Amino acid sequence: MSVREIVQIGHPVLREPARPLAPDEVGAPATQRLIDDLIDTMRAADGAGLAANQVGEAVQVCVAEVRPGNPRYPYKPVIPLTVLVNPVVEALTAETFPVYEGCLSVPGLRGVVERAVEVRVRALDRDGDPLDVVVRGLSAGTFQHETDHLHGTLFVDRVADTRTLCTWDEFRRRHEAAFAERARALVARFGS
Numbered sequence: 001m002s003v004r005e006i007v008q009i010g011h012p013v014l015r016e017p018a019r020p021l022a023p024d025e026v027g028a029p030a031t032q033r034l035i036d037d038l039i040d041t042m043r044a045a046d047g048a049g050l051a052a053n054q055v056g057e058a059v060q061v062c063v064a065e066v067r068p069g070n071p072r073y074p075y076k077p078v079i080p081l082t083v084l085v086n087p088v089v090e091a092l093t094a095e096t097f098p099v100y101e102g103c104l105s106v107p108g109l110r111g112v113v114e115r116a117v118e119v120r121v122r123a124l125d126r127d128g129d130p131l132d133v134v135v136r137g138l139s140a141g142t143f144q145h146e147t148d149h150l151h152g153t154l155f156v157d158r159v160a161d162t163r164t165l166c167t168w169d170e171f172r173r174r175h176e177a178a179f180a181e182r183a184r185a186l187v188a189r190f191g192s
Contacts, residue, residue: 007056013058021124034059038052043067048070063081084125085123085128089120089147096114097114100179111155111164116144118134119136121134137190138192
């Protein structure tokens with residue numbers, strides 16, 4: 001297990017659709033090391049998730065977790081550690097929520113992305129067992145963001161109004177309080 005370098009916007013692997021893993025690859029030592037490294041790297045960076053593309057490996061593996069007191073996302077609800085292999089995300093509603101997103105591969109920048117407030121996530125877990133969960137509220141955006149990476153999509157591609165793009169400091173200074181209030185209302189509504 002180790003903390004890996006997170007590749008930045010402009011690196012071609014971030015735009016490369018990731019390869020699905022065959023069932024027999026999931027339990028392989030290399031895949032298990034990758035999963036451990038993704039977890040270590042995400043935690044070291046105080047991220048809410050990390051996809052394999054972000055550490056230079058174009059395979060369909062990502063992790064998500066929000067621990068209590070995460071300094072980057074104090075308004076996000078707790079997400080228990082979740083490992084997704086070959087994830088498929090399906091919106092269960094047309095209702096969306098505007099999320100000020102950021103990304104460890106796009107440092108210092110945030111922008112508003114519309115995310116479905118309820119999604120179904122189907123994948124394999126790190127043991128190769130099927131995972132089929134419904135994720136609601138602000139947490140749904142986290143899973144959509146991470147699986148986007150596996151298709152070569154960054155959050156900046158989904159920002160409809162580029163006037164919402166701002167630095168991390170300007171987000172904190174001008175937008176975080178209002179966004180956190182809307183986020184808390186969404187979390188209260190869905191519990192996540």
